[in-house]
Amino acid sequence: MSGQQTEQTKQARPAGQPGSSGGYPAHFRVWRGDADGGGLEDFTVEVNEGEVVLDIIHRLQATQAPDLAVRWNCKAGKCGSCSAEINGQPRLLCMTRMSVFDRTETITVTPMRAFPVVRDLVTDVSFNYTKAREVPSFVPPAELAPGEYRMQQEDVNRSQEFRKCIECFLCQDTCHVVRDHEENKAAFAGPRFLIRIAELDMHPLDAAPQSGLDRQTTAQDEHGLGYCNITKCCTEVCPENIKITDNALIPLKERVADRKYDPLVWLGNKIRRRTE
Template sequence: MTYTGRFRVWRGDADGGSLHDHEVEVNEGEVVLDILHRLQATQTPDLAVRWNCKAGKCGSCSAEIDGRPRLLCMTRMSVFAPDHVVTVTPLRTFPVVRDLVTDVSFNYAKAREVTAFTPPAGLAPGEYRMQQVDVERSQEFRKCIECFLCQDTCHVVRDHEENKESFAGPRYLLRVAELEMHPLDVADRVDAAQDEHGLGRCNITKCCTEVCPEGIKITDNALIPMKERVADRRYDPLAWLGRTISRRR
């Protein structure tokens, strides 16, 4: 089925902008990114939109569709009624560069703050051996495509610019959890999760999990287990006693 769809696309830059109305042809099987490409080809050749793989694996085309953080390439037009006006805006947590393109360098800065994978001393690359049951929790987190939709939707930074300094966001708390649960990582990341990456600011409202295009259970499998590890370390005298007696890690 082909029809003329109605779209409102935000256009502008850091100095200001507005929603522009467009009518664009929509064909069966298309996604929102296809429509934006048709818009570029037929009406607005200077529309800025970041994209790459068109398969939901590169994480480039993150934007907000009808106010919800989504990948442009994974949002089918068939989910909208033909008379529905589809509103497309840039991610609203990060500074806008132009049109639908935002400056996501906040995330790269946060990535650098996470201590890198730290194998045991004397174990060289190529000598890593681990059992599947030990590493499979971390493997779930490796599915992350770094689309930053979780970072965008997290109200800790979305609604509070001032928290950006002290809060790494779900994507990088996920990275901390991935390494903390990794069987060959020997770095102690529990204190850093709380003190440096701001885990305590997370109030587990699960928006990060809701928007994750890879279906990673960020809250249940990463953030809450990390909060529990922090509780072990900081707030649980029984766990401290057990740790002291058994001297376990």
């Protein structure tokens, strides 16, 4: 009798579904559609202990929605590919554990709202690559050859924080300047690239001033630093825990403000220009 029940259970379970030991059925709402429109579709899918949201999306692909589009790569929180919104919050699918949700909760997965939808959970993030090309790169000092660069460890540590960025673009997605105002995108680089400018501006070996490039002025005039009102929403969603606002944007804003409005700095610049 027990053998018959086991065989019936196997037949009732869809192909590819995991065993029921320790699992539970979860209710998901996943956005399906493309650039022309779409909507949320409901799914009930089994969840096992230790799984993340990306596991559930893969199970949906294997059992119920084989044409569901999702971008992913490493499944280790280091490639930044599987960015989406879970219950309205920008997050990495591979780093969001199912254990943080109540078992009776409906979990809604949607594409990043700040970028155009390609299909389902995949968005067109080419806006970010356009902005990346607009930021001038590091300018090596002319008097030093490669291999002769020397920096204090404190300066190395400060720059290293910003180089932890995995370019998941969650900070870009949650930034309301980008998210809610399409007209701002042409003039605003967004937090990901403002921290790149801030890193280069505080780099002790960056020879941009000697080459005629003023990173503080371009940050304000060309990359839209003034649009940022330091709400810290970008810092809150960063999976690498980079203190985007406190360690990059606020200090950069302060340096720009000193340059533009501090009367002593203004006077010093005027005197320096007269003597050169």
